[in-house]
Amino acid sequence: MGRIRKIMKDDILDAAERVVMKLGAAGLSIDAVAQEAGVSKSTVVYDHKSKSVLLEALIDRRMKIEIDRQAEEVEKAKDTPHPELFGRIKAAEQGMTDLDRAVSMAIGASVSQDEKVQKLMRDWTLVDLEAMSGGPKPEAALMAYLALTGIYVTELFAYHQWTEDERAKILEGVRTIYATYPNT
Numbered sequence: 001m002g003r004i005r006k007i008m009k010d011d012i013l014d015a016a017e018r019v020v021m022k023l024g025a026a027g028l029s030i031d032a033v034a035q036e037a038g039v040s041k042s043t044v045v046y047d048h049k050s051k052s053v054l055l056e057a058l059i060d061r062r063m064k065i066e067i068d069r070q071a072e073e074v075e076k077a078k079d080t081p082h083p084e085l086f087g088r089i090k091a092a093e094q095g096m097t098d099l100d101r102a103v104s105m106a107i108g109a110s111v112s113q114d115e116k117v118q119k120l121m122r123d124w125t126l127v128d129l130e131a132m133s134g135g136p137k138p139e140a141a142l143m144a145y146l147a148l149t150g151i152y153v154t155e156l157f158a159y160h161q162w163t164e165d166e167r168a169k170i171l172e173g174v175r176t177i178y179a180t181y182p183n184t
Helices: 009-023 030-037 041-047 051-076 083-092 098-111 115-132 138-156 164-180
Strands: none
Touching: 009 030, 009 041, 009 051, 009 098, 030 041, 030 051, 051 083, 051 098, 051 115, 083 115, 083 138, 083 164, 098 138, 115 138, 138 164
């Protein structure tokens, strides 16, 4: 008798990421994820009751990965003038993956329709804004963070991709915004 394959929540989310990579945000569906994971639709629905819940889980997973990456860089930046800002700048040096872009497109496609997704994104932004308000130059940190966010969104939504050298130069400019912004 064959061994029954045990499907984990991460397997379903892995399949959802592959679907988004292959088919884009519009192709994300319970059926497509079930097919990609090699399981029944009911298996996907068991943990993720709807496409919206599946997308929320996918967003939550990607956000946790990014938050962990940022936290690691913030810790490494503890000796800089503003660790929260400089850690985020350092994290941005790594650039975006195709998976980051694909999930971002799925987020963008759903954010206008889904209040829970909007709340996730507002909460994440609020955490960042609160992190910028600490330190000796909170207004400078905010201005630099807004520039960093512009760069991040531009690449994340694939509006433009910079080379590593170009990104490094731009991010140095963001550091300069902080360093030279007048104290108020």
